[in-house]
Amino acid sequence: MIKRPAKGASGAGAHDERRIPNATVGRLVTYLRILDRVRQDGIERISSAELSERAAVSAFQVRKDLAYFGSFGTRGAGYAVASLSKELEGILGLSRSWNVAIVGVGRLGEALAHYPHLERYRFLLRALFDVDPEKVGRTISGAHVHPVDRLADVVRDLRIDIALLTVPADAAQPAADRAVAAGVTGILNFAPVVVTAPPHVHVEPVDFLAGLKRLSFHLHDADAPAVDVVPGDARAEPA
Amino acid sequence: MIKRPAKGASGAGAHDERRIPNATVGRLVTYLRILDRVRQDGIERISSAELSERAAVSAFQVRKDLAYFGSFGTRGAGYAVASLSKELEGILGLSRSWNVAIVGVGRLGEALAHYPHLERYRFLLRALFDVDPEKVGRTISGAHVHPVDRLADVVRDLRIDIALLTVPADAAQPAADRAVAAGVTGILNFAPVVVTAPPHVHVEPVDFLAGLKRLSFHLHDADAPAVDVVPGDARAEPA
DNA sequence: TATTGTGAACCGGTTCACAGCG
DNA sequence: CGCTGTGAACCGGTTCACAATA
Incomplete structure (x- = not known):
């Protein structure tokens, strides 16, 4: 019944048997x-x-x-x-829970902290970080706002798996580096820059500004046929 | 074989017939x-x-x-x-400006409305919409919050090009339909659902929850936690 | 019969080697 | 000589036809 990634076989999953697109x-x-x-x-x-x-x-x-x-x-x-x-x-990997932290408590960071579906899907908000002393010390959705200086300690202590990067563009790469050094293995990058990390760390970009600019291209391009993404036809099996 | 590059300065009529990935x-x-x-x-x-x-x-x-x-x-x-x-x-298409509207004035919608880079890149926030009468009538970043009932009129009057969908999942498709009917040709969909639209409308998903779940997959996959008894081969795979 | 599961063809995007040009 | 521009090889993902099977 329980089929794990690719062929079950014995032993632990270990390596990738098949590359998943x-x-x-x-x-x-x-x-x-x-x-x-x-x-x-x-x-x-x-x-x-x-x-x-x-x-x-x-x-x-x-x-x-x-x-x-x-x-x-x-x-x-x-x-x-x-x-x-x-x-x-x-x-x-959604049948276990993940510890997440939000780095950067601006409007977006705060909006994410309040997002109800996070907990629903077992993404547990454990900590937030900000440079602004004004914000440090507050508690949002049950999690404490720490100064970024404490990032290494807190991430290690709370065993944070995933960092949500909601800092300004300039601060993104340094923040990512620090998070990775502290043991984070997943980064959800909301900043409008390319963030790189060592191979064992996965970075997922969530870049709405880029999305907006891609839209701009397609609208500007006017009559160009839809490229990718747009469904356009939902045809199933040809009868 | 024939490739008609859309060169020629930044002229407007540059719709090429080449498929751009x-x-x-x-x-x-x-x-x-x-x-x-x-x-x-x-x-x-x-x-x-x-x-x-x-x-x-x-x-x-x-x-x-x-x-x-x-x-x-x-x-x-x-x-x-x-x-x-x-x-x-x-x-x-960034050398012209685009009229955008935000549909759904929750925390995320409001965060987007305050995002300074929007105007900087000539994405001009012209209107917001919400069902909540409590929110209607406010002005955010210089734009008015209208009731969704007025969506059709306002979108047409203000010549809105792009709609930022920040409504709950259930409301996304109906809202998209209405926006499209009113003349919007680009949709930036923040809701965690697949939104479809006619071929002439381009939909760009900005789905952070999905990003989080993709992260979960990759971390889960790479994880060979098994508190003990992990057969050799503990190396992480390269690129 | 209806619908899944899959080896193979196909297609599009990425990689490459080198031609073209400053 | 260095770096761009590009036709062609390559590769991975999607599409397809059909075999498998409840």
Whole structure:
């Protein structure tokens, strides 16, 4: 039943048996969301066609994505919503909790701290950091705001896994370096700069300004046919 | 074979018929940022190698990306920072201004409204919308908060180009539909759902929750925690 | 029969080697 | 001689056709 990344086999997961396309990981997140939604409607089974339509991708894509990790469906019938949901949670590492810290308590940092879905998905806000003494000492969503000088200690003590970087562009790379040195292995970078880190650390950019500028390109480009991303057609299997 | 580069200064009518990879567009944004930064340091010329290093990509990639649009460099020497900057701005459609509206005045919507770089890049906040009567009537960063019922009228009157969707997941698709019907052609979707739109509308997702979950996957994957009994091969994989 | 699972073809983007030019 | 510009090879991800099977 429990199929782990790629072929199960014995021994610990260790190395990557198969390289998972980054795009696939992103779609798995989408599938999981859809399954959660669908489950709330009391639906217990779903086909790859139906799932694909809601995710705005092809049914082939859905099946291929899932196939990287095992066989979760039933031929003839589709997938059991509850069990596939569980599987995806396991695959995505969402069946455990993660300790997160927010570095940079500006408007965005504060907005994130208050975001209710964080805790819901077991991303536990454990600490915040800021240079401004004015902000240090406050408690937001149950977490303390520390001075950045204390970052190393606090990150180590609280075993922070992931840092949410919401500092100004200039401060992003230094902050990332410090977080990494203190043991963080995941960085969600909201700053509008490229942040680099050693290979064992994963950096995910969340760059709305860049998104805005990509939009600008496409609108400016006027009649150019849609490039990527835009669904445009949600065709399933050709009849 | 025939490649009609959209060269020719930063003229407006530069809609080329070449398919630009979405990833390329994203990198152009990065290059432009780097050039702006570099220019502030008084540097006037830069090579593809140097640019590529700061953007964390290969030099081949930089040259190929630029080649989609023309030849902006000087062989032997590199690129003139100022002029390449100008070119990229033109290509990305950043030499004109765009009218934007924020739909959903929660914490995130408000944080975005106060973001100073918006105006700096000529994304002009013209209106905000919310269902909450409590919020309607306020003025944030010089823009009025309207009831969502008025969305169609206001979007049309103010010629809004881009909608920033900062509403809850359930409200995202309906809000997008209304914005599109009123003439918006670009949507920056912050809600954690797939939003679809007709082909002439471009949707860019900015999904930090998804980013967090992708991080979770990678950390989970690399993690070989198993408090003990981890068969050899403890090395992290290279790039 | 309906729908999943998958090897193989296909396509697009990245990498490369080198031609072109200052 | 150095660095850009680009046709071509390469590679990874998507698409597809079909075999497997409940």
